[in-house]
Amino acid sequence: MKDKLQVLSGAMMIPVILLVVAGVFIGLGSAFANMENVSALGLSGLIQEGSFINVFFKVINDLGFMVMRYLPIFFVTGISFGLSKKEKGWGALGGVVLFIGMHTVINTLLSAHGISSDTVTAEAFMKSGLSEVEAYSRSSLYGSFLGIFSYDCSIFGAIIAGFVASTIHNKFVDTELPSALSFFSGPRSSMIMMFIAAIVLGTTMYFIWPPVGLALSKLGNWIGSSGLLGTFTFGAMDKALLPFGIHHLIAFPIEYTRVGGTMEVGGAIYEGVNNIRLAQMGDPDTLSYITRNFTTGRLLIHFAILPAAALAMYKLSDNVNKKKAMSILIPAIVTAMLVGVTEPIEYTFLFVAPLLYFVVYVPLAGLTYVFTEMFNVSIMGESFRNMFPNLLQPQKVDALPLLFLIPIFFVVTYVIFTWAIKKFDIKTPGRSSEEVKLYSKKEYRERQSGESVKAIANDAGEDKDTELVYSIIEGLGGSGNIKNITNCATRLRVELNSIDGFYEDGFWVNELGASGVVRKKNSVQVIFGPRVITIASKIKVVLGVD
Known part of the structure; x- marks a missing residue:
């Protein structure tokens, strides 16, 4: 089961790449398409309303929002592609067919029961006797996608359809039919099954989505009302699940679905904190990004906690090994700061001292989210690679608290790690006569099961041939x-x-x-x-x- 969750977690990262690109396009486009931003940047003389440059950046901005608008299609395509074992193109096509077919079936069933876009408005539900809160919650279950009135399953529906489609595709991709029907053999046979599956999945979703959707809304409401406790829980769990390779499964719903909340931006409703922030980036009327975004805490992890942990490891390494320790720790920290990849250094102290990871590092990680939210830090990105939009729209950013939060977390982490390494004689890189090295996830698991472990050296070499x-x-x-x-x-x-x-x-x-x-x-x-x-x-x- 865990293996399947890891595979699903990896497949979900395929469409997320589009969101990174969309973020760049929206950040760049909105900065120069909005004349107020242009004026604030002192470029009014160069960029005029309706000029070629202005229209060009409007195109860039709209392309970024295109990803947001059709996100479920991109997710079902990416997930079905990623989970298909062979003939991935057919698998991806099958995912799209199943997803649209599912909504078509739901639309037909809704229509057969007298339900239309006019009967599911909040006003209509309030007239039927529901309270305002209940009416809006019930109304949020419905929506229109690609012109099809259906349930607003959004990305959850895309994930389910992508998973089901890839499962069907993998089962039938090698099917051989009699010669008279040989045209439909192989991956084409899976397309036939997608239409049949659309009937089953659409009918199933018709009955189960209302309670599921309402439950998700309640979960989102709990997260929204749980305050800093919910924030800490999310931040700690995000790191606690890292060793098992399924941490994306807790972050993903918060960042991209209604579990992370909904907000109206520029007249449209967006789900998930990441989607909301991207929409705010492109909205000229938004004054600042949301502060309860469940991502800003990573800034303190990448720029304070991990550098402090690395410094403690370096300072306490044997003198003869300091240069070697520096040569592997610095690239690991630079990687965390530049692109947000933290595994090399995290798995090192996870292996040599699991209690240091779970008892110290995980709670510290949770606190980073709490303090950035407490001090209303609002900024796009958690590493240098996705901070570019902040330079173009600085008026939406409130990052001044980071000037004291980063040093505080750095000092606290350094003191705790230094004390723990000395107190328990933890063999961090360079603290023994053995080879100076970073450790892997596999070695951590071997240590836990009592198997023999081999040390491995870190090499940041690049693929050049x-x-x-x-x-x-x-x-x-x-x-x-x-x-x-x-x-x-x-x-x-x-x-x-x-x-x-x-x-x-x-x-x-x-x-x-x-x-x-x-x-x-x-x-x-x-x-x-x-x-x-x-x-x-x-x-x-x-x-x-x-």
């Missing part, structure tokens, strides 16, 4: 041993025919520059960081798979 690709294939036991290969934001995920052909961890880390390795029966995960997307793409080209 095809030799790396062929070395990876060799390390996986050859092309014939590879059953399926996918990736998430940082990990190469591979299903093997046999784990026996998989090379030892030292090969992956010392020779290929991976940060760590995770094994689970015949499934492996190799942590390469953000460059894994390029690596996976090149491997698929060599293997001749999509």
